[in-house]
Amino acid sequence: MKYISILGCGWLGLPLAKSLLTNGFSVKGSTTSEEKLTSLKSLGINPFLVSLDSKSITGAIEEFLDGSETLIINIPPQLRGKNSDITTVNEKIFVEKIKTLIPYIEKSAIENVLFVSSTSVYGEVDGTITEETIPKPDTESGKQLLEVESLLQNNPNFKTTILRFGGLIGKDRNPAKFLAGKTNLENPETPINFIHQEDCIGIIHKIITTNSWNEIYNGVSPFHPTRETYYTQKAIELILPLPQFDHSKPSIGKLILSDKVETVLGYAFIKNNL
Structure with missing residues (x-):
């Protein structure tokens, strides 16, 4: 079986790689941390130290892509630098990183690209959102994600599927911790x-x-309970201070539907109650 290359073996990429291995796939995984190479190898992942910047790529990117049919791009925009100064609008760091990567994909045997994006591309709109909704990002990361989506989808050298995830939840990750005890x-x-x-x-x-x-x-x-219902219940479950919500103004915000995942892709959600 041909390899699947996962660019970014972090919070999602690592368990994804382990799951693919369990299901009979061969996996190449990248990390920017030299310390992680040994642990990746011990799990059966073919490890590579690869780092992208806006002008070049450090590491054996050709070997990382060689022999793979599918590339999963799973790296966040990371628009904050070492000094926590957010990039200016004119410094499209994430876009430039992917522009640097694309020629290597074109020269490889990669046929399919799966780009892990975000529902932030839709912006802070009000109403129901589907894949047919025209994205209107209002954050710099959302704008750059949308531009990268377009770069990949419009490239004729490979097929690209865009996967826009909502807020990520896991056994070690829940946003309720950040709102615990907050008011207004x-x-x-x-x-x-x-x-x-x-x-x-x-x-x-x-x-x-x-x-x-x-x-x-x-x-x-x-699973779409209200913010107040969800965060209050989670605070109780996690024994955290209850958040306090302001009811003085009408609530606005979007409801994002994943009906296409169920009807077209045929996927049945595992975790309906988050």
């Missing part, structure tokens, strides 16, 4: 748009095994 929180009636790590992995598996390329999918659980 806005939009108490706005629905949440989260997805569990297990479903992120499951959807990616389904895309690969069904060869669902040249598509755009929203990756959001069909």
Whole structure:
């Protein structure tokens, strides 16, 4: 079996790699940390130290892509530098990184690219969102993600599927911890748009095994309680101070649907109750 290359073996990429291995795939995985190479290898992942910047790539990128049919790009925009100064609008660091990567993909045997994006490309709009909704990002990361989506989708040398995940949840990760005890929180009636790590992995598996390329999918659980209901219940479960919401103004926000994942891709969500 040909390799699958995962660019970015972090919070999602590492368990994804382990799951693919369990299901009979061969996996190449990249990291920017030399300390992680040994642990990746011990798991059966063919490890590579690869780092992208806006002008060059450090590491054996050709070997990382060689022999792979599918590339999963799973790296965040990371628009903050070492000094925590956010990039200016004119410094499209993430876009330039992917522009630097694309020629290497073109020269390789990669046929399919899966780009892990975000529902932030839709912006802070009000109403129901589907894959047919025209994205209107209002953050710098959202704008750069959308531009990268376009760069990859419009390249004729490979097929690209875009996977726009909502807020990421896992056993070691829940946003309720950040809102615990806070007051005057806005939009108490706005629905949440989260997805569990297990479903992120499951959807990616389904895309690969069904060869669902040249598509755009929203990756959001069909579980949409209000912000107040969800964060209050989670604070109780985690024994955290309860958040306090402001009801003086109408709630606004988006409801993101993943019906296409269920109807077109045929995926059944595992974690409906987050």
